[in-house]
Amino acid sequence: MYKIIMFDVREEEEIIAKEWAQSHQVELTLRNHSLGKEDFDYIKEYDGITISQVAQVDDSFYEKLASFGFKQIAQRSAGYDMYDLAKAKEKGIIISNVPIYSPESIAEWTVLMAGNLIRKYDLVQDKVKQHDFTWGPPMRGRVIGDMRVAIIGTGNIGIATAKIFKGFGCEIVGYDLYPKDNLDHLLTYADTIDQAVSNADVVSLHMPVTDQTYHLFNYKQLKKFKKGAYLLNMARGAIINSNDLIKVLDENHLAGAALDTYEDESHYVGNDLKNNKIEDEVFIQILNHPKIIYSPHIAFYTDQAVKNLVEGGLNATLDVLKTGTTDYRVN
Known part of the structure; x- marks a missing residue:
């Protein structure tokens, strides 16, 4: 059974994520905070990761995740300008997004x-x-x-x-x-x-x-x-x-x-x-x-969009774990 960790989880997203995990037979851990260096001690045990990043990602994260055996980061948004795609690729990290969610x-x-x-x-x-x-x-x-x-x-x-x-x-x-x-x-x-x-x-x-x-x-x-x-x-x-x-x-x-x-x-x-x-x-x-x-980046915020973003990030994570890539990779 694959083990996936999901960061930046809002309370309203939890039931959607849990239902997805049950239907795909995945062990899913939810965290309501953003991925930080303080999380490196325990994420080593996971196979895949999905986040909803807003701020720029520190370049050191790619090397650290690669050293833990991670092959991907699934961003739960259409935008991915917070990542350095070339540096991620250099470390063997696939960055994916959710290009169409609503x-x-x-x-x-x-x-x-x-x-x-x-x-x-x-x-x-x-x-x-x-x-x-x-x-x-x-x-x-x-x-x-x-x-x-x-x-x-x-x-x-x-x-x-x-x-x-x-x-x-x-x-x-x-x-x-x-x-x-x-x-x-x-x-x-x-x-x-x-x-x-x-x-x-x-x-x-x-x-x-x-x-x-x-x-x-x-x-x-x-x-x-x-x-x-x-x-x-x-x-x-x-x-x-x-x-x-x-x-x-x-x-x-x-x-x-x-x-x-x-x-x-x-x-x-x-x-x-x-x-x-x-x-x-x-x-x-x-x-x-x-x-x-x-308005505070809220244009997307509907029932359908929230569901599609959660499932889109998780689907992309599972794709990489099963096949080594995903249709939604951006690097």
Whole structure:
């Protein structure tokens, strides 16, 4: 019987994991904390490992895990930018992810946040809480169906997002390094990002963080957006230069932004900091900015997504143990 250890387990995930272990006849140990050096003393007895890492993984972990006989780390998310894939591969460690767990969950949140921005929901609620039931130009929104939406990254999540916007009647323009052949009914591809964003009323980002995309949306790029456009980022925080976004919003070039992620979010997401002072001045500006809606990497968070992430990480772990590889390896 294989022995797998699962870190970063939330209480709601336990029953899903235990049911999976029973049906696959695997001995499964659950830990609610992240894998740390203090765990090295006892994890040697396990065959496989799955984690839900947020912060950057220390390079020494790969060598240490390899010395224990581990062949893999199964990340329970689509993103894997917290790993050094080359160093992991050098030590014989396969990194896997869960590339598709519920594109619709993230797409729905993306469009809901766009609606909140466009229809000035926060402003309306602030007035209602003050028992001010009047309305005026600052609260006036736009018809979403009359807007042009740019989808930057037409993978599963980008396509799901495009479909919902299309249902409103929006014109959709897409950009991707590898355009798909079967999307003519849904969108028209632009040749460049500049072309895609220049006339878009809404720009929705659905791309990973790479050396090429890190801070891709800096001041220069953001100024190429149509004046008055809205920016949506439910992907990775580091593809946007946060300081530059704030500057462009303050200059009234962009009308608003909805962010489900922040480039230094590992210090905050998943932590209850009600009684702690946040020292990150950029993050404080994002949280308090009147033109920004921020959510703590929660766009994915539905019943279906949680189940798929738990089972996806465990399935990938078992694949490597049984066959030496997995379809979901990323290195």
